[in-house]
Amino acid sequence: MSVLKISDVTKVFAAGNVVAVDTFSLDVANGELVCLLGPSGSGKSTLLRMVGGFERPSSGLITIDGEDITYLPPEKRPTGMVFQSHALWTHMNVFKNLAFGLKLRRVPADEIKRRVENVLELVGLGGYGTRQVTQLSGGQQQRVALARSLVLEPKILLLDEPFASLDQHLRERLREEVRDIQQRLKITTLFVTHGQDEALSMADRIVVMRDGRTEQIDRPDMVYRDPKTPFVAGFIGTMNLIEGQVANGVFTRPGMRVPLPVADGAAILAVRPEALEIAAAADGEAHVHRVTDYGTHGLVDLDLGDGTRLKSMVSHPDLFQPGQGVHLTPRAVAAYRDNAQIYRG
Incomplete structure (x- = not known):
């Protein structure tokens, strides 16, 4: 069971006294995929980075399974994050990219081999371990980035606009694959996008954000059919x-x-x-x-x-x-x- 709870989290950037996230609260249930959706500057990526430990909240509380992780560094959190830019090491092959985090955690070599091979099969890249990252297509690189997070067996998977740099057809195919993987693993997931189609097709619930606050939290069909504010009505569809x-x-x-x-x-x-x-x-x-x-x-x-x-x-x-x-x-x-x-x- 992996439950993420965000309670009254605020983030104020000192430079310019900008309030990026304003008293935001959200509970993500075990195995649920929740999408943070909003225009640029709505605070969705900042919020995700705070959950991942890459930004420190100005106030508020973040817990996973009841454990306070608000100020833990990223490597101490039971989270895995997939970035838009892939962030792969080009001087390493696929296997070494996936094994790196496991080596830091002092996982035995035979266990590393087993977990890397299993996760490569899971993302449809079985046999690609010896390939250089530069030999892969954009879609394959994004699969490697996803595999690198999953191989750590995180309690919470964080996805920060992972398909934004891909063409439309590849984006549609990958989001279906990621949703299938997420449901198979039953991994609790928080997903950031500004693409309405991605949110509507992937999420169990959508959080529509504006100016660091929540406009509406609901199932995709309800957000579309019953928008509660003029902003949501104009933003969705x-x-x-x-x-x-x-x-x-x-x-x-x-x-x-x-x-x-x-x-x-x-x-x-x-x-x-x-x-x-x-x-x-x-x-x-x-x-x-x-x-x-x-x-x-x-x-x-x-x-x-x-x-x-x-x-x-x-x-x-x-x-x-x-x-x-x-x-x-x-x-x-x-x-x-x-x-x-x-x-x-």
């Missing part, structure tokens, strides 16, 4: 966010009126493109700006009368042309006020 006024149960924006059973006042209406139906109409409240055909579906860019740009996902993009008038029918909406959700339906 594609979302139409429309500012307007509610009066007498109707949300109004020039060229748009939607029933909305909330109190009168300013509000932000959120509608996913797949939930915004459109129909051709000469007197429609919006006009087609652009049509993009992706083969499996189409995306129609729309302009309201005041210039507001919206997007609608359609199954037959050939039915729409630039300049065409359309009626809008939102099938599902959410509404926000004062940075909180006030309606979903």
Whole structure:
């Protein structure tokens, strides 16, 4: 059983008095993969580095299985970290890269050989031990970096945007492989990314971060379908966010009126493109700006009368042309006020 607990952790960088992480708390259950997701500067990598021991918290507590590791150096922690840059030693072959950490821990030579060979098989690089790192592709190097962490048999695996430098197809294949390995080993994992697709496809739970704080912690499907703040709504996937006024149960924006059973006042209406139906109409409240055909579906860019740009996902993009008038029918909406959700339906 390996449980990670982060309690009220804050990190303030003295230079510029920058608060990178602000009273952050999170429990990661045994065998769970939790993704830290957010834009650059949200504090996700700083938080991961504090868990790994590469940064010292200004305050707060970090424990693994109840043991306080807050100020332990990296080599004293039961964690393994995989960096974006691979950080492999190019003067060593694959076997020596993996064996290095075990030698520092004075593991017997026969045990080192067994563990290195086993983990290379696990990451799909059986027989690659004698290869030089410079002879490997980017994807193979990332597998070696993962293997180097796993061979130490850590309680907690930390992944810091490990696929960011790879091309899209390789990224998709490797994230599937890493998720399979993580589930096979049942290893508790904290994963940092700014890629929404990676978070949605890999995580048991997603932590959306902004300015060092938590915006929402939830399952991937709930983060997408039920974002609790306007920031999460706009950050996860594609979302139409429309500012307007509610009066007498109707949300109004020039060229748009939607029933909305909330109190009168300013509000932000959120509608996913797949939930915004459109129909051709000469007197429609919006006009087609652009049509993009992706083969499996189409995306129609729309302009309201005041210039507001919206997007609608359609199954037959050939039915729409630039300049065409359309009626809008939102099938599902959410509404926000004062940075909180006030309606979903």
